[in-house]
Amino acid sequence: MDFDDLMNQALDLPPGAAQLEVLEAAVRLADAEGDIENGFYARQHLVKTAAFHGFPLKAIIAFSWQLGQYDRNPEEYDGSSLLWRYKWIVGTISNFPEIPMSQIQELLEDLGKRYKEHGYSKRTYLYFRSRLALDHGKLDEAKAYLQQFTKEERDHMSDCNACEQHCIVWLHARLGEDEQALKAAEPILSGNMKCAEVPHITLPELLLPMQRLGLHEEAKKAQTKGYRLVKGKRDLLESVAQHIEYLTMTKPAKAVEVVELHLPFTLDHENPYEIMLFHLNTAQLLKKLIQEGSQVKLRLPASFLAAHEDTSLPALAAHFEGLAIASAQRYDARNGNDFYSKKAADKLLV
Secondary structure (H helix, E strand, O other), rough: HHHHHHHHHHOOOOHHHHHHHHHHHHHHHHHHOOOOHHEEEEEEEEHHHHOOOOOHOOOOOOHHHHHHHHHHHHHHOOOOHHHHHHHHHHHHHHHHHOHHHHHHHHHHHHHHHHHHHHOOOOOHHHHHHHHHHHHHHOOOHHHHHHHHHHOOOOOOOOOOOHHHHHHHHHHHOOOOOOHHHHHHHHHHHHHOOOOOOOOOOHHHHHHHHHHHOOHHHHHHHHHHHHHHOOOOOOOHHHHHHHHHHHHHHHOHHHHHHHHHHHHHHHOOOOOOHHHHHHHHHHHHHHHHHHHOOOOOOOOOOHHHHHHHOOOOOHHHHHHHHHHHHHHHHHHHHHHHOOOOHHHHHHHHHO
């Protein structure tokens, strides 16, 4: 099968793991033949599929290759398309605790420098400054950059209105500013702002703020609607984890079903941050079930059962708690604070 056949086969498939496998075969073939043009073209599709279907590391690797080729021969490639995809990489780079803070900052500054050289405003650079500060547990810094980015003009590199508004909701929710989070979410809740991932990722951010404000019926409706949008989607595992957290408080039996359905994704998922949140919220759920005297037996994937002889609730709770705490410590060591360890400790005090 030649390169064109592989690409035609890939593009006939829906975006996801199967398509990604064929695109990777096309990349290998182009590289083996020394065909840089085809290698660049195949990676263009690979980066998009990987970034939005739960394979961020594959996206980072493929994009880095593309960026290197562009810097060697900028006249050969579409710079604006590459700069747009650069945002996807910057948005996920912090999820990997092994990537040092210095490298993350260098990447962000490189994005800002390239955008400036191409005549774009500082808005997107400041937007990602805010997002990454939030990822690193630096909430005051995140809020300061948020205020700066909203003052800059939108341009062709700005994320869509819905994504930017979600970021504002996200920040207020993480700061515990519940009323501000709900107010910021109004255009999303009304349907005036939406995109491929909004309100999917916004609704679970609002569940705890709604619950804390006593808006229990609103939270229940938001959870029902929100879960339908993210159920079974490996690229939205963080949102699934947030549903587990809310359901642990309101419907633990339903939370168990959510864990059972999505646990298989964590066994080969590429995003360690989303896995950490899933493990953490699952441990919280299991500890609550133990406290309530539950005798429930989780339905577990065969590969998990093969590696874990003891699948009692206490053993599973200890397993997921240990994984979550270890991950939190790795992020904190990289970020230079105790944000995630404290968050984990607070949640696990059931």
